[in-house]
Amino acid sequence: MNDLKDSIDIIKTKIRDASIRSGRTEDDVLLIGVTKNVDLERIRQAYNYGIRDFGENYVQEARKKIEAFTEGATWHMIGHIQTNKIKYISRLFQWVHSVDRLEVLEILNRYGREMKVLFELNISGEQSKHGASQDDVKRILEKVRTFEFIEPLGLMTMAPYVENPEDVRWIFRRMREMLTELNKEFGLNMKELSMGMSSDFEVAIEEGSTMVRIGTAIFGERH
Numbered sequence: 001m002n003d004l005k006d007s008i009d010i011i012k013t014k015i016r017d018a019s020i021r022s023g024r025t026e027d028d029v030l031l032i033g034v035t036k037n038v039d040l041e042r043i044r045q046a047y048n049y050g051i052r053d054f055g056e057n058y059v060q061e062a063r064k065k066i067e068a069f070t071e072g073a074t075w076h077m078i079g080h081i082q083t084n085k086i087k088y089i090s091r092l093f094q095w096v097h098s099v100d101r102l103e104v105l106e107i108l109n110r111y112g113r114e115m116k117v118l119f120e121l122n123i124s125g126e127q128s129k130h131g132a133s134q135d136d137v138k139r140i141l142e143k144v145r146t147f148e149f150i151e152p153l154g155l156m157t158m159a160p161y162v163e164n165p166e167d168v169r170w171i172f173r174r175m176r177e178m179l180t181e182l183n184k185e186f187g188l189n190m191k192e193l194s195m196g197m198s199s200d201f202e203v204a205i206e207e208g209s210t211m212v213r214i215g216t217a218i219f220g221e222r223h
């Protein structure tokens with residue numbers, strides 16, 4: 001009996017089934033284990049059970065883990081970005097999902113390390129959530145080619161928590177439409193949609209998610 005391995009197996013099965021329902025395979029959807037409040041030992045165990053991608057929200061907390069973690073993992077910054085932390089983000093992470101303003105790209109680019117970025121959209125317009133409006137993202141994309149170290153790869157969103165994930169299906173669908181619209185308008189070929197968390201990842205995959213960010217359903221409730 002092993003809780004962590006069981007949880008990962010269950011999630012992988014659900015990802016596979018939802019991928020098939022959207023006419024894809026499980027290889028089309030990347031599972032990112034969200035490790036805020038999860039200690040290094042548990043992260044290592046998850047790695048041993050096959051997780052290779054990890055998401056962190058807070059630079060300070062992530063830094064200790066990433067520097068101590070020697071195996072070949074990929075780290076994704078998914079939390080709100082504070083301007084004074086961008087230097088560390090550029091050094092520690094390979095992906096940043098939460099770009100919500102031009103300033104972040106300007107500063108990231110200065111450090112001269114290639115960075116894969118996603119733009120965080122706030123579709124529901126919820127006050128409490130971070131993320132840019134569609135117009136904000138357009139203003140960023142107009143300039144994105146001027147940053148030689150920035151690779152724009154897609155969009156990210158965090159849907160509000162709801163009892164029934166069907167209630168946020170429209171958000172995921174709108175994200176996919178927006179990706180198509182933005183690619184067309186700016187002559188880009190972005191392919192990634194980072195959407196879906198423990199409570200709604202199956203619906204997100206059905207609507208085209210390519211990256212799911214899952215914490216609680218793998219590691220248990222955060223304290």
Ligand SMILES: *Cc1c(COP(=O)(O)O)cnc(C)c1O
Pocket residue numbers: 034036057078079158197198199213214215216217
């Ligand atoms: C915490 C967090 C997650 C994971 O949420 P769970 O509900 O625990 O799966 C995903 N994305 C972001 C941006 C988060 O902050």
